[in-house]
Amino acid sequence: MNIKKFSLTMLAVGISLSPFASEAKGHPNLILTESGVERMRDSLGEVPLFDKSLAAVKQEVDAEIEMGIDTPIPKDFSGGYTHQRHKKNFFIAQKAGVLYQVLEDEKYAKYIRDMLFQYEAMYKDLPLHPQKRSYARGKLFWQCLNDSNWLVYMSQAYDAIYDYLSADERKTLEGNLFRPFADFISLENPQFFNRVHNHSTWGIAAVGMIGLVMNDEDLIQRALYGIEDDGLEVGGKDNDGGTIKVEGQRKGFFANLEEPFSPDGYYTEGPYYQRYAMYPFLIFALAMENSRPDLKVLQHKNGVLLKGVNALLNLSDADGEFFPLNDGQKGMSYHSASLVTAVDLAYFYGEKDPQLLSIVEKQNQVLLQESGLSAAIGVRDGKAKPFAKDSVNLSDGPDGQQGGVGILRYGNEDLTLVFKYAAQGLSHGHYDKLSFSLYEKGDEVLQDYGLARFVNIEQKGGGNYLKENATWAKTTIAHNTLSLNGQKHFDGKYDVASQHHSALFTFDAEKENVKVVSATEENAYPGTLMHRTMAVIKDENFEKPFLLDILRVESDQKNQYDLPFYYMGQIIDKNFSYQSPTTLSAFGEDNGYQHLFVEGKGNANNGNTKFQWLGNGKYYTLTAVTHADDEVYLTRIGANDPDFNLRRDAAITLRRNDTADTVFVSVVEPHGSYSPVSESSVNSRSSIASVNVVLDNDDYTGVSITDVKGNIQLFVIANGNSDKSVEHAVTIAGQDYSWTGPYFYQ
């Protein structure tokens, strides 16, 4: 902090120290710059993707101008008319600003001015928004978050027409609208502004950006370093259960940049919120780059912002859809507008990575800023190269020391494992330590449920989080991980969960035929250590790569263990007997179990329990090592869901009762295909004859996989020592094996 305070002082007293600061800067100078606008104008008609993007924006804005301006009295939740209208207003105004600059057509400037003056006339006397659900109510919207969105965009619109307005007009707008607006979302709502949270990021960007346009140093400093004395008491919760003020809380832009981002660019709330926060982070950073380049915001923390873009792209499936870790809406992808901004900026301000251009091609639009122009020129000139997503281990925590997310990929995303051993992830975190999801190309094989919310669909709880998000989506049993005694991890206590994180045991994706990630968790259930090792293996006797899952548990007491697999598809075959009830009842009373119907209950086999399904035209077989007294439950989501807020998705759950130390071993094996057009069923049978635990003690767990031709593969994990240089030796069935490093495979 000292260094930063110092540099701010330098900025305040000696701005001429910066090589750029001595230039007298006119407007626009926030996101657009005079020189950048000049380049865009000069390139018109010469860069197809840029021209196309501009034409699309022009068509949209012209249609809105045609319809006239409406700034209704605020009334609705997300999805309702007044919410949608004000939201559209700021989007369109920002775009109109760009059009004014690039096309020099005054109608766009006039449109923005008129709209701003309507807001100015309204804002002076505007009370708090009538909807009272938020911990930080806004004025135009039901929460300050959306008011901040408004200001982030409107400050760009204002910057674009700054020179078009008279000094008097600017004075009126700044005095009656922008400055009070900025103060409202910051000084009057420190519980919103003064946090480390995606909400605050928007608030900070809003205050900072309008400060930059107005050249209001007070606002700029507030944005960068927060409110010194916010008067908040430690504790207090927001609407999502997140703690508002924690002991020793940092604040402001730099704190929000440093704390939630790991050095690898992973954002602790998960990709869905990273995508959401990325826009204000980047757009404010860009504004700082343009106005205060000496602060080197884009280079801060070793360039973490641009690294974050790369991390985010790696947190997507083959279709570009983000893994729905924590609260995440399925289907959100790198096609979203905030990723268009992010990718263009990462290209232009980063190292002009030609792989990013292939994402730009898929997005099929660019930002109307010189970064977008540059990306479009790159595409036009054929510079794009395929974006190669490889296996990657993304650490979590400000220093990368709070667990992480390990992604193992085989081939060209033919199989992708997403293994989560991260920190809690703030208020949007789920109780899902050591959980995983599995993808074949862009299709979910074993799903992460994501959030329980219909974002912006007013009919569904105002478009906000539904109560099932807490009672189902966040629970442990809702995830592909181990539940003990029907309880959630950390007993579902956010404050406790926030103090802990899982720990990486090993990550190794160097080899082609076996890639391993392994982590431990010892706090989710006090007295119990869980150690999960997942390996993506490609063997020549198997058509496709498969997943080996070894989950070892040491506990100081006997427990009931539930291990679900949320398979996506329809049941094709199974090798165990079960009863299918004629009336369906819930799996349990609480902790998420109350939302599951039991469609089948059976006994596992002594040896291997096999279960096969067909999803998206492909076959998958689960082969689990089970005991005769293990139980198998076939469940479906939907119990105690009177508003039909949940999807009716299925799972198979292995239950082991009355056991302390134990190990769960299973293989998830993709194979074959089915086409309803050719009606041909190809390779519809598992290639596995048996899976066996051949060794299990404190030091080693060994698993053999025998295929139907009789070939045997052996995998051993060294439970106690992850050092990659340590030598190990074991004897299994009279045969000696020795190797170096935490695991053995052959």
Add this chain to the structure above:
Amino acid sequence: MNIKKFSLTMLAVGISLSPFASEAKGHPNLILTESGVERMRDSLGEVPLFDKSLAAVKQEVDAEIEMGIDTPIPKDFSGGYTHQRHKKNFFIAQKAGVLYQVLEDEKYAKYIRDMLFQYEAMYKDLPLHPQKRSYARGKLFWQCLNDSNWLVYMSQAYDAIYDYLSADERKTLEGNLFRPFADFISLENPQFFNRVHNHSTWGIAAVGMIGLVMNDEDLIQRALYGIEDDGLEVGGKDNDGGTIKVEGQRKGFFANLEEPFSPDGYYTEGPYYQRYAMYPFLIFALAMENSRPDLKVLQHKNGVLLKGVNALLNLSDADGEFFPLNDGQKGMSYHSASLVTAVDLAYFYGEKDPQLLSIVEKQNQVLLQESGLSAAIGVRDGKAKPFAKDSVNLSDGPDGQQGGVGILRYGNEDLTLVFKYAAQGLSHGHYDKLSFSLYEKGDEVLQDYGLARFVNIEQKGGGNYLKENATWAKTTIAHNTLSLNGQKHFDGKYDVASQHHSALFTFDAEKENVKVVSATEENAYPGTLMHRTMAVIKDENFEKPFLLDILRVESDQKNQYDLPFYYMGQIIDKNFSYQSPTTLSAFGEDNGYQHLFVEGKGNANNGNTKFQWLGNGKYYTLTAVTHADDEVYLTRIGANDPDFNLRRDAAITLRRNDTADTVFVSVVEPHGSYSPVSESSVNSRSSIASVNVVLDNDDYTGVSITDVKGNIQLFVIANGNSDKSVEHAVTIAGQDYSWTGPYFYQ
């Protein structure tokens, strides 16, 4: 029959009467011809789509030749190894025959010869297939149907290498393999061969085609006219419950051509089986065209075979997937191989319709025959025009007098109604009189469940029909039509159902803003007349076209009425109160009700009951006219389904108790959209303020639709008179209306 017998006699005694018959024909002369092969050879390298298709076939065949020939002892059901292997053998042999002819590479001829002699060695002593499920067991396969498939393809392979073989070789193959094979599937299995049924079509084509190659007049006559004295008794059922022999049954190719096809080219079993039967129909017809052009098979019944191709293409959604009427597998589409054959032949032997070329483009492959060459040349030369699917009314029955299927389309398949008022459709028919399904582009809005079968997936009941096909898929409650007193139409009695059909009342798709289909059914429930009128309406005050559904019932007794809507998607909103049980029970005991769980039960509103869902990113609202004592059930398929054979799909069902005459009126209204990428929810509310029945008597039923802006539309159907020239006049709320024809709309 007399005329045909006569021409056959002419053919037998005076073949030189035909202008073509005097040419001495060599081989190939079945599907390929010497001149056609010459044209293909000459065009190599010059027609991209043909070259590509040839290269793909060559790659496939070469890989198989590499692997060697395997003709295992028959053992398995569909999906099992021996089944799949023999199936692959005939496919590959047929393709190898084409390659031999076009590429003149002897290895292909040798491959076929070796394979045929392996079969010859095996066939002599081959017993019946060990699987005993079929009413007509085959030898290579579990049913004669698949044996016939084999012969249809193998006769083409044989024709291709006919001249390559020595006379002795031919004699051996014909004497030991082909002739006994043909006799087995015909003379020894008249219950299979001598019917009007898609099974027989395959048997007939098989016998006829090998007859043509062998120039065996006995077999050819048998194929064309059936077995004179089959010794079968009237009655008897096949595996699907179809009657084997009905009184006065006709037989042979011409009977199979005349009876199941309506003059419009609709095949009474439905599009899924039309697709299946189309290949043997067309390929045998083509063989006849090449060998016996004087019989003018392709022109038979006013060119019904080629008309059938057009009908079939019209029975598909915007993605080319066939409507799953009766037993139909979802996803089957015009991309299937049999449709590649059908479309190429229809193009070449029909009027060279350039619209068919756009289908060829989508199929992206052509038949390796001169029709395929011709289509590929058309594509190469840019002749393709979009295939415009319009509204169409396809009659059912040999004379087009047994009901039909009415398809109303608005715009470019923006909304497609499929309304079924057909005959029973033989053994694959469903008990679903006056049912409908609704599509927006290629997405199902209200579904037809289709069949309950995993075709060729051995693990699921040997890949055959599952028992749930009868207990669920065929039932009335499984469809979007009216169930009375929990019973199936015709009490589910196939023999009774087969004697009746619904009757068209009116079909009018001439106008842009209102398209109407209306039909009656008076036999499904004796003593009850159902009259359903469906209109696709586009009004300027609505974003999208909507469906008006008027179902009027006259009954001589009081009944319980259930009217389900199998919506595809997730519930967004509803305006009625209901209870959601914590344990789920079945909707009923039998007739399909036993497969439905009740997830909610409520009371309808006195006035309008509204129900909204989101499917495939689009909103839909059902607005139904209801009474206060109507009940609403929210159901989901899956009860009493221990093997998980059924999809867990949902419905909303309106129930009206203790009522004789009544009318059900509802509007299904597509509107708006939702994107998880932009998270914008557009036009998510119904535009309908109210729907009212403003008139209902024996003569007229009138419905008003009031939109949220207060505009009113009125639709009146004249219940008693469908004459398009009759004048009508009614007074509604003091206002006089008069018009000509069966309905009024303004």
